[in-house]
Amino acid sequence: MSGFKRVLIILLSLGIVLTLAIGGGLLWVYSGAKVSTVGRGGFRNELAVPPLAKSSVDPDGTRVFDLKMQSGETEFTAGRKTPTWGFNGSYLGPTLRAERGEKVRVRVRNTLDEASTVHWHGMRLPAKMDGGPHQMVAPGTAWSPHWKIDQPAATLWYHPHPHGETEDHVQRGLAGMFILDDAKSLGLGLPDTYGVNDLPLIVQDVKFDGARFDHGHGVLQTVGFLGDRTMVNGTLDPYRVVEDELVRLRLLNASTARTYDFGFDDSRAFSLIATDGGLLEKAAPMDRIQLSPGERAEIVVRVRPGERTVLRNYPLSIGQDFYNQRFNGGDDTFDILELRASKHLRHSPALPAAFGKLDLPDGSQAARGRFFNLQVSGINGKPMSMGRIDDTITRGTTEVWTVRNTNGMPHNFHVHGVQFKVLSVNGREPEPALRGAKDTVFLPDRTTVKLAIRFDGPADPNAPYMYHCHLLYHEDQGMMGQFVVVAKGQRAGRPSAVHAHQGH
Ligand SMILES: [Cu+2]
Numbered sequence: 001m002s003g004f005k006r007v008l009i010i011l012l013s014l015g016i017v018l019t020l021a022i023g024g025g026l027l028w029v030y031s032g033a034k035v036s037t038v039g040r041g042g043f044r045n046e047l048a049v050p051p052l053a054k055s056s057v058d059p060d061g062t063r064v065f066d067l068k069m070q071s072g073e074t075e076f077t078a079g080r081k082t083p084t085w086g087f088n089g090s091y092l093g094p095t096l097r098a099e100r101g102e103k104v105r106v107r108v109r110n111t112l113d114e115a116s117t118v119h120w121h122g123m124r125l126p127a128k129m130d131g132g133p134h135q136m137v138a139p140g141t142a143w144s145p146h147w148k149i150d151q152p153a154a155t156l157w158y159h160p161h162p163h164g165e166t167e168d169h170v171q172r173g174l175a176g177m178f179i180l181d182d183a184k185s186l187g188l189g190l191p192d193t194y195g196v197n198d199l200p201l202i203v204q205d206v207k208f209d210g211a212r213f214d215h216g217h218g219v220l221q222t223v224g225f226l227g228d229r230t231m232v233n234g235t236l237d238p239y240r241v242v243e244d245e246l247v248r249l250r251l252l253n254a255s256t257a258r259t260y261d262f263g264f265d266d267s268r269a270f271s272l273i274a275t276d277g278g279l280l281e282k283a284a285p286m287d288r289i290q291l292s293p294g295e296r297a298e299i300v301v302r303v304r305p306g307e308r309t310v311l312r313n314y315p316l317s318i319g320q321d322f323y324n325q326r327f328n329g330g331d332d333t334f335d336i337l338e339l340r341a342s343k344h345l346r347h348s349p350a351l352p353a354a355f356g357k358l359d360l361p362d363g364s365q366a367a368r369g370r371f372f373n374l375q376v377s378g379i380n381g382k383p384m385s386m387g388r389i390d391d392t393i394t395r396g397t398t399e400v401w402t403v404r405n406t407n408g409m410p411h412n413f414h415v416h417g418v419q420f421k422v423l424s425v426n427g428r429e430p431e432p433a434l435r436g437a438k439d440t441v442f443l444p445d446r447t448t449v450k451l452a453i454r455f456d457g458p459a460d461p462n463a464p465y466m467y468h469c470h471l472l473y474h475e476d477q478g479m480m481g482q483f484v485v486v487a488k489g490q491r492a493g494r495p496s497a498v499h500a501h502q503g504h
Contacts, residue, residue, distance in 0.1 A: 033220065033326050035228045036333040038312065041237035043338040048233045049195040050176060050202070053094035062103040062146065065096055067118065067158075069110045069137075069174060076236050080211040085112065085172040091234045093158070093176030095200055098149050100182035105146035110137040115162060116169050120178060121294060122156035122276055122419070122439045123147075127463035127485070130416055133163035133386060134463065134495055151419065152359075152437070153185030154278035155200075155250045155296045163386060163480075167224060167256045167472035171215050173234070175202060175254045184356055185279060189349045190248060191300065197244035197348070201251050201311075203336060205230050205258045217473065220327040222376075222409040224257035224473025230313070230334045239338040246348035247339065248273070248300050249311070253291040256472040258329050259410065259442060261317065262336065263288040264301065265310040271351060274298035277419030277437025282354040284432035288314060292412040292442035294470035297433070300351060303341040311336040318444050324409060360421040360437055363452035367397035372467070372481075374405040374413065374443060376474050379467070383478030389492040391483035395459040401451045405443040411474060413449070414440040416465040417457050417485075423450040440470055461486045462493035 055063045072090030073081040087093025098104050108118050115138045119131035128135065129145035137143040156178040160169035177200050191197035205227030207214040217225050232238050253260055264270070264287070271283035276296050289297050303309060316330040325331055370391060373380050382390070393399065400423065403413045419437035422430045426448055434441070441449055461484050468480035484492045 029220070030326065034331045037229055038333045038335050041335050043239040043335070044237050045235050045239070047199075047238035047240040047337060048235045050092060050095045050200060050233055052194060053088070053096045058105070060103070062105050063098055065104065065106045067093060067106055067108050069108070069112050069116060069118075071112055074173070074234065076231065076234065082208070082211050082213060085169070085174050087174060087176055091173040092202060093174070095176060095194070096158070096178045098180060100149050100151065100153065100180060103146065103148050105144055107142060107144045108137055109142045110139055113139050114165075115139060116160040116165070116174070117162050118143075118158050119161035119416075120156065120158050121414075122154060122296075123178070124151045124417060124419070124457055126458045127417060127460050127465045130465060131158070132161050132416060132464070132466045136162060149180060151180065152278035153182040154180050154276070154437070155252065155274065155298055156180060157252055157254065157296070159254070161466070163384065164476050167476050168215070170254070170256055170472060171213065171225065177202065177250070177252060179250070188352050188355060190273065190351070191244060191246050191348060192248070197242065197246065198248045199240065199250065200233065201249050201337065202233050202254045203230060203251065203260065205255045205334075218327075221257075221329075223328045223471050226258055226329045227255075230336055232337050239340055241340045241342060242303060243342045244346045244348050246300050246302055246351070248298060251289070251291060251297045251299065253293050253295050255293055257293060259290065259292040259316060261288050261290045261314045263312060263314050265312050268301070268309070270299045270301040272297060272299055272433055273351070273355070275433065275436035276439045279355040280436040281356065281358055283351050284435075286432065289433055290316070290318070290442065292410070292440065292470070293472065294412065294414055294440040295442070301339075303339055303345070305341060305345050306343045307341050308338055309341075310338045320410070320444055324445060328410060358437065360419070361398040361452040361454045362421065363398065363400045363423050363450070365398050366400040366452065367394065369400045369402060372401060372403045372413070374403065374411045374469065374479070375407045376409070376411075376477055376479055378478050379481045382481070384468075384480035384482075387495060388482065389464055389484050389495065390481040392492040393455045393483055393485050394488050395485050396456055398452060398454045401453060402448060403441075403443060403451065404448040406446055408445055410442070410444045411469045411471060411479070412440055412442045413467065414470045415453065415467045418453050418455060420451045420453040423452050425449050455485050457485055459485050459487040459490065461490055462495060464495050
């Protein structure tokens with residue numbers, strides 16, 4: 001063989017080996033990007049139910065809660081201590097509960113060694129009580145926001161909102177539910193025995209490195225952190241025994257980046273009864289409910305005596321492009337929770353045919369429109385700035401907001417202090433799951449939504465509310481803006497610089 005031929009053969013062989021290696025590597029990355037825990041967890045742990053927060057009532061009738069932000073350790077797996085944060089405990093927080101018309105005060109104490117905040121997600125309240133990045137609570141201090149509950153019954157939640165640190169603080173474990181009741185919700189005969197036939201489900205995806213959390217972002221994941229397992233209320237592989245024919249699940253997606261498509265393992269139908277801001281006008285039958293980070297849904301599912309059924313996360317069926325579907329979690333499947341029905345179930349009354357009219361604007365009286373272009377580098381081209389008011393809104397008016405995502409990755413959009421109506425998604429009437437009161441709406445790439453929002457909270461030219469992407473990594477990157485609600489003719493003031501509040 002000539003020297004030339006020998007070199008040619010060596011080069012060709014090298015080429016083949018290289019091609020195989022690259023191809024194999026790509027295949028490995030591609031298949032490794034899809035996660036499934038279906039059938040693997042074994043449902044070994046009884047689902048924890050966050051305790052209802054104790055409260056006292058002041059002489060003036062104000063219901064007072066105490067929340068202590070603290071660090072600690074949590075044994076998600078027996079014998080393995082994970083460093084975590086929590087409210088009144090080592091992980092997550094108690095469920096706060098109040099009724100429409102009540103005045104509430106929450107005494108928030110920060111015993112961490114970092115400043116943080118507590119934001120009341122979905123709550124209609126004055127901006128300075130909102131717990132956004134302007135209401136920082138320094139280590140060793142307290143903050144006591146107070147307001148009157150003035151909105152329909154709903155499943156809300158609370159979590160930190162320090163600018164640039166929200167993903168980290170939520171991942172460490174700072175989150176809890178805030179349930180609101182009203183005369184209507186209490187009078188409909190819905191399953192409402194907390195922890196029995198009315199279960200709060202705080203769903204988070206997590207990843208462990210030994211005993212510790214691993215919060216690293218995959219290099220291909222543009223949405224931020226995605227875990228390889230899920231837990232509910234801080235319980236891994238959870239099951240719950242239920243003893244009623246109808247079970248109400250209050251689903252909260254408290255994950256920082258993952259969007260879920262929840263359904264049961266046999267794809268049984270369930271009834272969607274409430275969205276972010278409260279009850280729908282009537283129950284909507286469906287077999288899947290999609291929730292992006294921060295969104296909530298209340299569903300009622302029927303179980304048969306003695307059966308086991310699994311709440312599962314299915315692959316997203318929203319027509320995402322190949323990349324986002326595979327590398328941003330859309331192909332992943334998880335077993336979320338196994339419901340174990342008792343042999344003898346208590347009879348549940350049927351759901352009422354209708355829950356009543358909703359008080360939501362339809363946009364026909366809109367005073368003006370606004371446009372928001374979503375990009376991870378900033379909304380409308382501007383990254384968040386604490387000292388800049390982006391929008392000034394006249395109190396008592398309704399506006400139509402057009403929000404567009406063509407950024408090549410999924411986002412969502414959360415507005416503080418209000419509940420809105422989704423008027424359209426890509427020009428079409430929204431599906432039933434988006435017909436109720438919402439404070440957060442999912443926008444996969446190439447999506448435009450129109451929202452009707454009434455701003456009837458109190459005017460305060462100096463204290464801004466936030467709007468932002470609730471994929472917390474994006475929010476931290478600056479995908480957030482600020483608006484103030486002002487009296488007619490008033491101008492926006494100047495938001496105070498970031499500073500810590502002393503307790504009062
Ligand atoms: Cu985003």
